[in-house]
Amino acid sequence: MDVSDLLTETYDRLPDLVRAAVDGLSPEQLRHEPATGHNSIGWLVWHLTRVQDHHVAEVLDAEQIWVSGDWAGRFGLTADPDDTGYGHSPAQVAAVWPESAQALIDYYGAVASRTRKFLAGLRPADLDRVVDEAWDPPVTLGVRLVSVAEDDLQHVGQAAYLRGLLETD
Numbered sequence: 024m025d026v027s028d029l030l031t032e033t034y035d036r037l038p039d040l041v042r043a044a045v046d047g048l049s050p051e052q053l054r055h056e057p058a059t060g061h062n063s064i065g066w067l068v069w070h071l072t073r074v075q076d077h078h079v080a081e082v083l084d085a086e087q088i089w090v091s092g093d094w095a096g097r098f099g100l101t102a103d104p105d106d107t108g109y110g111h112s113p114a115q116v117a118a119v120w121p122e123s124a125q126a127l128i129d130y131y132g133a134v135a136s137r138t139r140k141f142l143a144g145l146r147p148a149d150l151d152r153v154v155d156e157a158w159d160p161p162v163t164l165g166v167r168l169v170s171v172a173e174d175d176l177q178h179v180g181q182a183a184y185l186r187g188l189l190e191t192d
Contacts, residue, residue: 027145033172034138037179041068044182045124052189053121060113064182064189065121068131069098071178076134077107078143078171079161079188082154084162088133111148142168 024032045068046054075176080087087104089095095102099120108119121127127159150165158180164171 024151026147027142028164030168030172031139033141034135034142037172037175038132038135040176040179040183041072042070042128044179044186047126048124048186048189050121050123050184053124053153054117054119054128055185056117057185057188060116062116062181063119064185065127066108066111066119067120067178067182067185068118069119070111072127072131072173074109074174075171077104080168082161083137083141083187088130088137094130094133097122098128103123111118111140122135 036150045064048064050065054063057064076087076089090102090104099118099122100106150163150168152164153161154164154167155162
């Protein structure tokens with residue numbers, strides 16, 4: 024298996040996990056906080072999608088999908104390309120209001136499609152390209168892609184867990 028196939032296999036697992044975490048939930052269920060000030064299912068899936076959108080756009084030197092359409096409006100937010108959810112206060116978490124589960128599925132699908140196209144063209148040497156010199160050591164493309172996948176998998180697992188809690192209430 025080459026590097027492109029390996030990364031594609033990893034990222035291709037996420038759309039089904041996202042759909043399973045949110046499909047059929049009402050807007051109220053998506054915004055439900057398990058405890059005051061804690062992340063909701065909608066916020067978790069929005070955040071994991073924003074991180075992937077932000078980071079992949081950055082390595083492509085392209086505009087984020089978030090700012091290229093009415094995605095932000097479907098979440099009750101502005102199209103701020105720097106807002107990925109990192110460092111959100113409880114009030115900012117609560118302000119993420121996806122209009123529906125479909126909004127989350129559609130936004131993730133658009134981001135995943137672009138990521139898949141990007142991954143299809145990767146060669147092993149591409150992974151050594153430095154994409155962020157703000158860290159010590161500088162971050163390579165390979166490290167960035169693994170980091171995004173890890174973050175996305177962690178958050179979609181959290182969303183699935185919260186869905187399970189909703190279903191037992």
